[in-house]
Amino acid sequence: MTDLRKSDRLIKLGLLMIAFSAISALFVITLFIFEQGGPIMFKYGLKSFIFGQDWYPSEKIFGLWPMIVGSLMVTLGALIIGVPLGLATAIFLAEFSSRRLARILKPVIELLAGIPSVVYGFLGLMFLIPFIRENLGGPGLSVLAASIILGIMILPTVISISLDSIRAVPDCYREGSIALGATRWQTVRMVVLPAARSGILAAIILGMGRAIGETMAVIMVAGNAAEIPSSILQPVRTLTSNIALEMGYAAGEHRQALFATGVILFVIIMVLNTIANLTASRQGKR
Amino acid sequence: MKETAIEVRNLNHFYNRHQSLKNINLEVYRHEILAIIGPAKSGKSTFLTCLNRMSDLIPGARVEGQILIDGQDIYRPEVDVVALRRKFGMVFATPIPLPMSIYENVVYGVRLAGKNNRPELDRLVEDSLEKAGLWNEVKDRLRISALKLSGGQQQRLCLARILALKPEYILLDEPTSGLDPISTMKIEDSLRRLKQNYTIILVTNNTKQAARVADRTAFFLMGELVEVAETEIIFTRPTDKRTEAYLEGKFG
Incomplete structure (x- = not known):
């Protein structure tokens, strides 16, 4: 009896330590980024760092505004492309397709998530970039190209999470609605989607997180010019690309400025997540 | 002579290979309450x-036979x-x-x-909730979530919801099986009032409920219609031994 109780306590302690180490990893990363990137932001002024239009690290001009705008543009673009497509797929698989088709298609869609991002970038470079250059103009490497590639990359996340939440809506809601003379589509629009709202929102948040954090595929198709694009056919550089492209050779204040880029990214993701979570919980309560 | 509203002819229903309704022939009269009683799995809900x-x-379900409403078969393709x-x-x-x-x-x-006229909808809501016997309990809080109502109130709301559509027929599938006696009584009161204007078919596994509200009662067993007659006759002198056995609680 005492032996059992002792081993129970040991296991509890062990699990606590493991859980704590996971949390402390997050804590250490946060501390490290802020410690490395914080001082330089204050040295050159927070305002000029965030809203500065120019990025010339060799001349000690560190303005991140083009990259902030770039990240937000490609993320928004990815959502505009990926969310309607993903949601439509999820609705089709959950409500309209035969069960057999859904059983085949769902794993195939999830396979998309397993493709390395460099492969997406490569495919974009081979097919999408020439297509945009020849048909729409511009250099091809562009906001549009990055948005399309990211839009496809977030599909598995958006589809599988919204599919699960649509399937979790009890069938009795559907039956009740259909018995009231609703068509299938009316039922989906007025009953199923509102009931699955919080899960669908979670799917969009996770997709957004994936899009804003993605680096490799974006570097390959976005063109990476550190200036605010004048149209969606112009090249763009994101915050993540900025770090990945320059970290290899950066030193001194340049290196610190890249860590500061990480700080900005960190804060943006936190803010977006919080906003999304707040909307989700408020709508969930209604 | 009573007017026939629904006529069911040789109705068979299959669920994959299992036959869940066997050659049902039944007439439903206008503005009556027809109760359908029988043990679980006897095909009442089907x-x-x-x-x-x-x-x-339902995938795998198949229907044979005819159901005539106002003389028209509802299973015609058009x-x-x-x-x-x-x-x-x-x-x-x-x-x-x-x-x-x-x-x-x-x-x-x-x-x-497609109706969206606000004053008209307001009137409809009051009228429907009134008929379902719920208006007085909810008139001051129409905007709260329907999920916050009690079970009995929710069931009367479901009744109000269909009344708003001005249907000709009301189908109830064991509407009081999850409710307390007082809520059950309120639903039964509503049904008696609604009979004036609607044709009601009430599936119930509470035989006493059938005795309380139904004009006629049909007894289903294992997918067969054993007999259908005036409620009073079914409960006092049924023609079939199985009906008698069921009503005496010998099985089911």
């Missing part, structure tokens, strides 16, 4: 879903199923208000039909 073709939604379902209001065993406000629940079906 019979209801055949009437408004909700049975179409029938508009959505319009057909609007003629039938259906109340299920578990009250299932949709996840929206009381008001929106009542006008849901009407909105789907």
